[in-house]
Amino acid sequence: MTKLGYQFQRIDLLQQALTHRSVSQRDNYERLEFLGDSLLGMIIAKYLYCHFPKEKEGRLTRMRATLVRQESLAKIAKDLQLGQSLILSVGELKSGGHHRESILADVVEAIIAAIYLDCNRLDILEPIVLKWYEPYLIEIHPGDQLKDPKSLLQELLQSKKMPLPIYEVVNIEGDAPNQHFTIHCQVEGFSVFKGEGASRRFAEQAAAADILKFLEHSL
Known part of the structure; x- marks a missing residue:
């Protein structure tokens, strides 16, 4: 997991962030995903607010939606090679769960939350997430997100x-x-x-x- 750019103190948080509900109904990534979704939205919103000072709220909202949607998160998961580290049931593995976009996207958000809970510092989390997003932040322009x-x-x-x-x-x-x-x-x-x-x-x-x-x- 060296591509994450972060060394966990609590390995159990990382393990939970990688665990699908098919393995554990209790200790899976879903609650972490809930928190990570909000953290990611805030980090991306702040970046866009600072880097596009002339853009109005509506356009910034659409840009953020493009960056945090399932397809974008799944690409980041693949960049980080998370698929090979997912903890899935035998059934999920057989059905291709390790490269399913919905699972990969959820795990990225869960890992964001896990990092935050591990260090309890947004100033550490923010540059890590922006580093993951760097190739996509460079490419995004205010008009691009209006069309798929x-x-x-x-x-x-x-x-x-x-x-x-x-x-x-x-x-x-x-x-x-x-x-x-x-x-x-x-x-x-x-x-x-x-x-x-x-x-x-x-x-x-x-x-x-x-x-x-x-x-x-x-x-």
Whole structure:
């Protein structure tokens, strides 16, 4: 867990933050997630308030929503390689719980709370969280959050007079409502891009986001 950038004094807090309710109905991450959600919202709100002094409340709110939504948190979980450390039941493991976006997002919030309870200092927690978010904070702009990656990709391709992308479901793991989708997205003239998520929509958005990053440096 070295990628977290924090050394826990109370390992039990970290363990709880990684434990799914399928393993323990009592000592799981859900209460920590509740606290972490509020802490994360405050940290991101403060950052946006300080770095975008000319933006109005409504736009700042939408920017924050983009940064703290499930897809964004799941990306951070993958950056931190949390999936391999999750404590899941055998059933959850078999259904792909270690890479399910909803679980990964919840665990990020739970770990934020665990760090805070371990050190009891916001001045320690805040730079840690902002470090995790650094690649995404650099990229965010006041207008970007108004549209999702699929919409932005479509607009980019239309502006270049290119064919629209084709999305195809190539794999579905698990049973509803705990499914994990893998999507292939093809843009004519380029390689196939893969997206994964807890729903077809999330997987398509993930694939579109990756294609956008690639095309922005290629077109």
